[in-house]
Amino acid sequence: MSQASCVFGFDYGSRLIGVAIGNRFTGSARGLAAVPMRDGAPDWTRLDALREAWLPDTLVVGLPLTLDGGEQPASRGARRFAEQLGQRYGLPVELTDERHSSREAAQRFASARAAGLKKRSAAAAIDAEAAAVILERWLAGASAHGH
Template sequence: MSATPDAILTVLGFDYGSRLIGVAVGNRLAGSARALTTIGNGAAPEWARLDELVREWKPDAFVVGLPLTLDGGEQAATRGARAFAAALGRRYGRAVYATDERYTSREASRRFADRRAQGAARRKDAAAIDALAAEVILEAWMAAPDDSVAMTSP
């Protein structure tokens, strides 16, 4: 694989869902991630919107959260996330890593509640929770990239 985790600087992370996909950007040099946006995911992801994000951020790789069951098993959503990861690799020719996303939604909800309490977010901004979940997924991946699985290579 040409882009090993050590060589990767800019990463787009995804919280895959059947209706929405949360997107975050991370920089390994700075050790930071931030929520960007959510994109629709109906019959297919909003590829045109993803194309824009890839052009804007020029990621070295992608990280997709795998929604496993509490006991680590796979479910329908896991298969959807794996298919999305494979499609990202084919479309953009970059490495794609998958990482366990258990409990990220809980952490994203906590962060959203904290932001609401500080007046930085409103209830109508609740779709941002998916982007915050992508942020949490990227932070976890940057903290322990060896715990991820390489899904595709460029």
């Protein structure tokens, strides 16, 4: 995947950050990893390694909002993480509404498990899948808006 087509998506959480990689041309995304949070900070060594391996040109962070679209405590953590990403990597960072992404990820995971594709339930896999859901939605919106 060339650098120009590669985008990272993040599902920010207080314990784990789901990471997904997406392709601008196909509009598809897949979960890559779930990176642990330690003492309120992400495992930057792991994030640095993922970035070096894939060289994304844009970073998309899911913004957790209340059902009516308002901010909540988790929104501040996601915004702070997005700021840190931008400063650390010097890449454009976009925030996108992530409402219902975790539920959709859990449903996808359950369907895959029922089909025999996933062996067991794993929180880390669901976090990575949630990041993929967030990124697919952003890619669909970005292509519709000509980004």
